[in-house]
Amino acid sequence: MSTSPTAPERSRKEAPTSVTSLPPLSAERLAARRRRLRRGYGLFALFAFPNLALIAVFAYWPIIANLYLSLTSWDFISPEPLFVGLTNYTSMLVSPSFHKVLWVSLVWVVVVVGISLVLGVLLAALFSKKLPGTSVATGIVFTPHVVSGAAIAVVWLFIFDPNYGLARVVFNLVGADSPSWTTDADWALPALLIVSIWKGVGFVSIVYLAGIQGLPTDVLEAAELDGANSFQTFTRVILPLLSPTTFFLVITQTIGAFQAFDLIAVMTNGGPASSTTTLSWFIYEQAFSRSNVGLSAAAGTVMFVILMVITALQFRFVEKKVHY
Amino acid sequence: MPSTRSRGRSARPRTPSRRLLLGAGLFAAGTPLLGGCFGLGDTEGLVLEQPGGETPEEFAGRQRVVIWSAYTAHNAEVIQANIDAFHKAQSEIYVEVQIFDSYEGVESKLSASLQARQVPDIVVFSDVVWNRFYLAEVLEPLKGYFDDSFGTDTYHERFLAEGTVKDDIWWLPFGRSTPLFYYNREIFDAVGLPDRAPETYTEYAEWGREVTGYEYHGNKVAMRAYIGGDDWYFSGSIWAFGGAYSDGLDMTLTTDESIAALEYDRTFIHDDGSGYLAADATGDFSSGACATALQSTGSLSGIKEAATFDFGCGYLPQEVGPGVPTGGGGLSIMKYASAQRKQAAWEVIKFLSTGQASIDWTLGSGYVPSTKDAMESDEIAARSAEDPRYQVGIDQLEIAQGPDVARRYVPETLVEAKNAIQSVYSAGEDAEKVLTRMEKELEPAIDRVREKYEQRVGE
Numbered sequence: 082m083s084t085s086p087t088a089p090e091r092s093r094k095e096a097p098t099s100v101t102s103l104p105p106l107s108a109e110r111l112a113a114r115r116r117r118l119r120r121g122y123g124l125f126a127l128f129a130f131p132n133l134a135l136i137a138v139f140a141y142w143p144i145i146a147n148l149y150l151s152l153t154s155w156d157f158i159s160p161e162p163l164f165v166g167l168t169n170y171t172s173m174l175v176s177p178s179f180h181k182v183l184w185v186s187l188v189w190v191v192v193v194v195g196i197s198l199v200l201g202v203l204l205a206a207l208f209s210k211k212l213p214g215t216s217v218a219t220g221i222v223f224t225p226h227v228v229s230g231a232a233i234a235v236v237w238l239f240i241f242d243p244n245y246g247l248a249r250v251v252f253n254l255v256g257a258d259s260p261s262w263t264t265d266a267d268w269a270l271p272a273l274l275i276v277s278i279w280k281g282v283g284f285v286s287i288v289y290l291a292g293i294q295g296l297p298t299d300v301l302e303a304a305e306l307d308g309a310n311s312f313q314t315f316t317r318v319i320l321p322l323l324s325p326t327t328f329f330l331v332i333t334q335t336i337g338a339f340q341a342f343d344l345i346a347v348m349t350n351g352g353p354a355s356s357t358t359t360l361s362w363f364i365y366e367q368a369f370s371r372s373n374v375g376l377s378a379a380a381g382t383v384m385f386v387i388l389m390v391i392t393a394l395q396f397r398f399v400e401k402k403v404h405y
Numbered sequence: 406m407p408s409t410r411s412r413g414r415s416a417r418p419r420t421p422s423r424r425l426l427l428g429a430g431l432f433a434a435g436t437p438l439l440g441g442c443f444g445l446g447d448t449e450g451l452v453l454e455q456p457g458g459e460t461p462e463e464f465a466g467r468q469r470v471v472i473w474s475a476y477t478a479h480n481a482e483v484i485q486a487n488i489d490a491f492h493k494a495q496s497e498i499y500v501e502v503q504i505f506d507s508y509e510g511v512e513s514k515l516s517a518s519l520q521a522r523q524v525p526d527i528v529v530f531s532d533v534v535w536n537r538f539y540l541a542e543v544l545e546p547l548k549g550y551f552d553d554s555f556g557t558d559t560y561h562e563r564f565l566a567e568g569t570v571k572d573d574i575w576w577l578p579f580g581r582s583t584p585l586f587y588y589n590r591e592i593f594d595a596v597g598l599p600d601r602a603p604e605t606y607t608e609y610a611e612w613g614r615e616v617t618g619y620e621y622h623g624n625k626v627a628m629r630a631y632i633g634g635d636d637w638y639f640s641g642s643i644w645a646f647g648g649a650y651s652d653g654l655d656m657t658l659t660t661d662e663s664i665a666a667l668e669y670d671r672t673f674i675h676d677d678g679s680g681y682l683a684a685d686a687t688g689d690f691s692s693g694a695c696a697t698a699l700q701s702t703g704s705l706s707g708i709k710e711a712a713t714f715d716f717g718c719g720y721l722p723q724e725v726g727p728g729v730p731t732g733g734g735g736l737s738i739m740k741y742a743s744a745q746r747k748q749a750a751w752e753v754i755k756f757l758s759t760g761q762a763s764i765d766w767t768l769g770s771g772y773v774p775s776t777k778d779a780m781e782s783d784e785i786a787a788r789s790a791e792d793p794r795y796q797v798g799i800d801q802l803e804i805a806q807g808p809d810v811a812r813r814y815v816p817e818t819l820v821e822a823k824n825a826i827q828s829v830y831s832a833g834e835d836a837e838k839v840l841t842r843m844e845k846e847l848e849p850a851i852d853r854v855r856e857k858y859e860q861r862v863g864e
Binding site for chain 2: 146150153154155156157158159160161162172178238241242244245261263264265266267350352353354355356366369370371372373
């Protein structure tokens with residue numbers, strides 16, 4: 082790290098001598114400078130205001146409003162919210178049912194992000210070989226990502242139907258009965274995880290594929306010359322070089338997984354017996370099924386804090402291991 | 406000089422920073438402003454806007470009335486046919502039906518639209534949703550609108566009474582229903598069961614053990630496909646066992662009778678293996694995957710179309726007494742519409758609730774007749790004569806009753822009840838433990854509505 086003073090520091094240190102050595106500014110020159118400054122600030126405000134206004138209205142205002150609502154008891158339709166302080170937070174954080182929600186959310190995020198990344202990078206490695214039919218396979222894998230979650234959920238509901246769904250056929254082939262995927266408290270979460278991973282892995286693989294295609298070929302050739310086999314090249318060269326991509330995907334996929342909603346809404350409604358109630362579904366259910374806006378807002382704030390902390394931790398610790 | 410700063414801070418008592426104080430001050434000062442951003446505030450003389458939409462050119466100049474309806478697919482077509490007839494019958498009012506996917510869809514949209522300071526004129530509410538809008542004082546009292554040409558005797562007394570609170574009427578019957586017992590006659594005949602619904606839940610369980618495992622069209626059938634997404638059926642069976650959700654706002658879920666009702670279901674599913682929690686109980690019954698189902702009267706026409714076998718309908722089983730809940734939807738007018746809009750909305754309700762429109766709606770939707778014109782019509786009598794299964798629901802109304810107070814006025818009850826029955830149906834949890842937990846979870850929710858309930862409903 083350089084110890085020499087930066088330009089502003091230099092100018093601040095030299096200021097006393099330079100001020101005394103320069104002739105005093107005339108009133109006109111000072112006024113002209115002020116006008117120039119005002120014009121500069123005006124121009125800055127002109128360009129910045131639309132963006133700042135949008136961010137303020139659609140990002141900061143909802144956060145502030147949510148924070149306020151989390152301190153109230155309100156049912157959406159009463160004339161005004163009743164201020165209750167931190168009651169929503171205290172009641173929620175000691176509630177066993179909320180602990181279960183956090184646990185389900187944690188399982189959801191870890192499994193969805195973890196498996197999506199592993200499958201995604203493996204698929205990307207496969208696609209990068211440019212085998213015959215790769216373009217078609219890439220398209221097939223990516224398609225679920227762009228299809229509406231509700232449509233996908235309806236299709237999978239049919240697949241999972243234990244009486245006449247496609248899954249039943251597969252299980253019958255091995256002489257077993259299909260589980261009641263979406264109505265059995267033990268199977269509902271795995272069912273949703275399967276669908277969520279199936280829907281999201283295409284995006285992960287495409288991002289990884291782009292990362293692989295952008296890797297420097299000389300490094301890969303050097304590994305080959307040094308006698309590294311495919312597995313060693315993949316684990317010791319490609320994966321470390323893909324760390325910026327992995328870092329990006331971990332953050333975006335984690336945030337996305339926390340916000341999962343559409344599949345849950347169509348396939349299980351958070352059930353059976355809250356077995357698929359994640360934090361995002363809990364927030365919705367509290368507001369719109371239970372008319373408990375205050376608790377919903379408190380849960381929203383908790384989610385906001387969790388995502389902030391996770392992102393900060395990832396930047397603090399994971400980014401250090403990223404090779405740019 | 407970090408170390409010096411650190412020592413300096415520790416030497417002095419910790420005081421809030423200027424930035425923190427400024428932030429806290431701003432938040433404190435902003436709290437009243439923030440509070441003013443939510444809720445309707447002062448409602449004296451309040452008139453809210455109508456949701457957007459365009460009046461077709463042919464109806465230009467007419468007073469526009471917006472209905473938020475939860476009736477979809479075929480039922481939406483029946484309503485629209487009646488609205489088309491209304492457009493032809495008069496020249497003052499144009500009606501736009503805006504369709505939502507469910508009662509819950511209407512409820513959440515209305516909650517949000519009140520914040521956006523917009524209300525439709527007529528809303529289709531379910532029997533357990535309109536009450537909270539009544540507590541919030543956003544529904545128009547309707548008694549004063551009735552006159553000699555359209556009196557309260559238009560409606561079925563039992564249904565009208567459900568929408569009456571404190572001697573005024575807030576919710577009018579429209580698409581009302583009760584659950585029926587549906588059974589597959591082919592399976593019953595093959596197993597040697599009589600051609601009727603079981604008289605008691607005990608008999609139902611005995612029959613279930615006989616039916617379960619019977620192979621029908623290559624599949625082993627269960628006796629009953631349970632519905633977990635709606636506690637309506639359990640709200641009836643709990644009465645049949647002598648229990649209830651609540652007495653007023655005092656919860657009665659943990660009485661022996663209430664527990665016995667849910668324990669019965671647990672035994673039926675997990676000990677006898679006679680039932681299961683279904684993703685689509687109607688579909689399972691229609692496809693022959695299960696032998697019986699408790700389903701709404703409103704499902705009768707759909708099941709008739711889908712089922713390829715002969716099936717019968719009967720009263721719900723009883724145990725220590727009957728347990729038949731009413732359900733379905735009704736119509737309310739929103740209070741904060743203009744007087745002109747409300748009067749026009751009343752004319753629409755009058756048309757839909759009388760004469761041929763009321764008969765067509767009952768015939769087309771499959772709901773039980775809720776108006777005198779429909780009940781006494783030749784067409785509906787002819788349909789019942791032709792297919793007596795339609796008459797079962799009408800007859801059963803004699804022993805039907807409206808929801809317990811907790812289901813009507815405490816929104817959390819429906820969610821907690823759904824969780825509770827799913828815990829038993831799906832995971833086989835102990836009924837007493839589940840109902841005790843449900844009662845505990847509902848305590849703060851009941852406390853939240855108690856004052857308003859006592860003020861607006863009273864005992």
